[in-house]
Amino acid sequence: MRSSAIGRDVAVPSAQPRSAAASVSHRAAARKKARPAQEAGLKRANFGEGPGLPTLLLLPQLLILLFFFFIPSLRALTQSVLLSDPFGTTVQFVWFDNFKALFANGEYRQSMWVTLLFTVGQNALTLSVALVLAFATDHIIKGRSVYRTIILLPYAIAPAIAGILWAFLFNPAVGPLAHVLHGLGIAWDPNLNPNHALILVTLAASWKHICYDYIFLVVGLLAVPVSLMEAAAVDGAGPIRRFVSIGLPMLGPTVFFLAVMNFIYGFFETFAIIDAVTKGGPAGATNILVYKVYVDGFVNLDLGSSAAQSVLLMSFALLCTLLQFRYFDRKVNYGV
Amino acid sequence: MVERAPVLNFVCHAILIAGALAVCVPLYFAFVAGSLTIGEVQKVPLPWLPGDQFIANLQAAWVKANFSRTFLNSVVVALGITAGKIAVSLLSAFAITYFRFRYRMLAFWLIFVSLMLPIEVRIVPTFEAVANAALPLQWLADTLHLADLFGWISGHRVDIALEWNMVNTYPGLILPLMASATATFLFRQFFLTVPDELCEAARLDGASPLRFFWSILLPLSVPNMVALAIILFLFGWNQYLWPLLFTTDKDMATAVIALKNLIPRSDSEPAWNVAMSGALLTMLPPTLVILLLQRWFLKGLVDSSK
Numbered sequence: 251m252r253s254s255a256i257g258r259d260v261a262v263p264s265a266q267p268r269s270a271a272a273s274v275s276h277r278a279a280a281r282k283k284a285r286p287a288q289e290a291g292l293k294r295a296n297f298g299e300g301p302g303l304p305t306l307l308l309l310p311q312l313l314i315l316l317f318f319f320f321i322p323s324l325r326a327l328t329q330s331v332l333l334s335d336p337f338g339t340t341v342q343f344v345w346f347d348n349f350k351a352l353f354a355n356g357e358y359r360q361s362m363w364v365t366l367l368f369t370v371g372q373n374a375l376t377l378s379v380a381l382v383l384a385f386a387t388d389h390i391i392k393g394r395s396v397y398r399t400i401i402l403l404p405y406a407i408a409p410a411i412a413g414i415l416w417a418f419l420f421n422p423a424v425g426p427l428a429h430v431l432h433g434l435g436i437a438w439d440p441n442l443n444p445n446h447a448l449i450l451v452t453l454a455a456s457w458k459h460i461c462y463d464y465i466f467l468v469v470g471l472l473a474v475p476v477s478l479m480e481a482a483a484v485d486g487a488g489p490i491r492r493f494v495s496i497g498l499p500m501l502g503p504t505v506f507f508l509a510v511m512n513f514i515y516g517f518f519e520t521f522a523i524i525d526a527v528t529k530g531g532p533a534g535a536t537n538i539l540v541y542k543v544y545v546d547g548f549v550n551l552d553l554g555s556s557a558a559q560s561v562l563l564m565s566f567a568l569l570c571t572l573l574q575f576r577y578f579d580r581k582v583n584y585g586v
Numbered sequence: 587m588v589e590r591a592p593v594l595n596f597v598c599h600a601i602l603i604a605g606a607l608a609v610c611v612p613l614y615f616a617f618v619a620g621s622l623t624i625g626e627v628q629k630v631p632l633p634w635l636p637g638d639q640f641i642a643n644l645q646a647a648w649v650k651a652n653f654s655r656t657f658l659n660s661v662v663v664a665l666g667i668t669a670g671k672i673a674v675s676l677l678s679a680f681a682i683t684y685f686r687f688r689y690r691m692l693a694f695w696l697i698f699v700s701l702m703l704p705i706e707v708r709i710v711p712t713f714e715a716v717a718n719a720a721l722p723l724q725w726l727a728d729t730l731h732l733a734d735l736f737g738w739i740s741g742h743r744v745d746i747a748l749e750w751n752m753v754n755t756y757p758g759l760i761l762p763l764m765a766s767a768t769a770t771f772l773f774r775q776f777f778l779t780v781p782d783e784l785c786e787a788a789r790l791d792g793a794s795p796l797r798f799f800w801s802i803l804l805p806l807s808v809p810n811m812v813a814l815a816i817i818l819f820l821f822g823w824n825q826y827l828w829p830l831l832f833t834t835d836k837d838m839a840t841a842v843i844a845l846k847n848l849i850p851r852s853d854s855e856p857a858w859n860v861a862m863s864g865a866l867l868t869m870l871p872p873t874l875v876i877l878l879l880q881r882w883f884l885k886g887l888v889d890s891s892k
Contacts, residue, residue: 312693319766322708326711408825411845466888544827553710557710
């Protein structure tokens with residue numbers, strides 16, 4: 251794998267798949283390589299010893315993290331192996347019973363399945379639309395910034411509001427798009443039909459997130475060296491061929507990064523869309539994992555189960571972060 | 587870019603127009619619905635052209651969702667998260683890049699770990715932490731039997747019951763959302779690119795670390811701060827889950843939460859016209875921010891996700 255990465259380096263020596271941020275970390279990495287004796291991430295010109303001042307500077311951040319990150323995370327870990335009644339009067343240590351109960355629970359398995367469908371669907375839709383839009387933006391010259399401004403608009407809109415807008419469009423009683431569907435003979439009703447509800451939240455979630463993928467892909471395409479494209483054009487490759495054979499492979503790491511970010515978005519940030527549009531219904535059809543954590547913890551007051559679910563979600567978030575590290579590796583390999 | 591391809595040009599423009607339409611259609615219908623009367627908005631099909639009730643609906647939404655109060659809350663929370671996170675992150679990034687001290691790598695990793703977990707996965711325990719931020723101290727007191735100790739010293743029976751409830755307060759809405767390391771890492775990356783000569787020169791001139799930070803590093807960081815501030819403002823304004831847990835007091839709700847309560851449920855009057863005008867109003871501040879500050883916004887978006 252490493253040798254193939256180096257091979258690519260030789261083939262595209264100055265390829266920088268990403269933006270200014272990428273080059274910043276490139277440079278930082280290059281510095282570290284140049285002075286191996288240097289402590290990682292420390293300036294050569296630094297203010298030396300003495301823990302007093304730096305401790306003082308770090309204190310606010312560490313205190314906030316302690317109270318709102320470390321202690322809650324530890325609490326989730328400990329609660330996940332405890333069983334307590336809703337009033338907190340009795341607490342029992344139950345090993346991994348909460349986890350076993352989760353996997354035995356049909357509702358939880360359904361929630362996992364729904365989350366998988368939802369995030370994969372959202373990911374595929376978001377990435378493919380964003381890729382097509384980015385290709386089109388890269389190809390044209392006139393009006394680029396106007397299109398870009400409009401397509402970026404949903405970034406400003408809260409997920410909850412995006413959900414509300416789509417809930418209205420597809421509201422079976424008054425929504426204009428639902429009316430069109432009814433006209434086509436489809437008995438559209440997301441309040442009753444589980445599939446319709448899932449389609450609705452997937453559409454709303456993608457609509458809100460396409461702009462994010464889009465801007466990263468546009469920036470990535472801008473970074474593809476013009477010389478490569480020109481060479482391919484001289485060899486007779488048309489614009490689409492150039493995009494498929496040069497642009498896409500060069501965007502590989504960006505696409506991978508975006509896929510991971512889309513999963514994180516789908517898993518966690520879409521909570522607002524679910525809560526504002528379907529509240530997990532009908533019949534649990536849109537009850538994604540993070541929504542279930544909330545319902546079990548705050549509505550059903552089943553703290554042990556909710557904590558166990560939190561721990562599972564945490565493991566997933568950790569996995570995503572590790573995947574992103576792999577992406578960082580790739581990015582460094584692309585450098586000179 | 588290299589050759590003439592009129593057909594492809596045309597197709598690309600068509601694709602982009604379709605994309606722009608897909609963005610605008612929900613917004614347009616929201617505007618149409620927001621400008622109709624309650625009778626008209628229930629008509630099927632919905633009229634294609636806006637009516638004349640937009641201002642009236644805005645006023646209704648403003649009163650119904652208590653926007654004069656909830657908008658203020660949103661502004662305070664969004665600005666609080668923005669300013670707080672930037673200040674805290676600048677200081678800690680300065681500490682881990684410019685000082686050599688014993689626990690530097692430990693501090694680095696402690697901060698780094700927090701990058702990994704979004705707040706959504708630990709909502710219940712974090713809620714407990716906010717409902718009583720003194721809880722950890724209470725445990726400490728309980729495990730060390732401090733009450734007994736004091737009782738023994740003073741000769742009286744003493745109970746230690748600590749409580750610091752941050753529910754329905756601005757700190758409770760702001761502080762938990764500051765607990766993440768993204769901004770710290772952005773500044774760390776930036777500080778690593780600042781030329782070493784600046785620090786050396788400052789030290790030769792006898793500047794203290796804080797003087798160097800204030801007079802040199804901070805002015806250099808302004809572009810990064812602006813870009814990050816925009817992203818954090820949007821993040822804060824659009825928060826949902828966290829404020830939702832704090833709406834026990836209606837006066838502390840944020841605009842997005844207040845708006846959510848305007849959506850018609852199946853058992854209430856379908857006042858979509860008021861809900862939609864309220865939605866447009868709530869999305870106005872963040873939209874203006876990215877329209878007016880687009881260049882900074884793009885920089886912030888791409889930089890802060892690394």
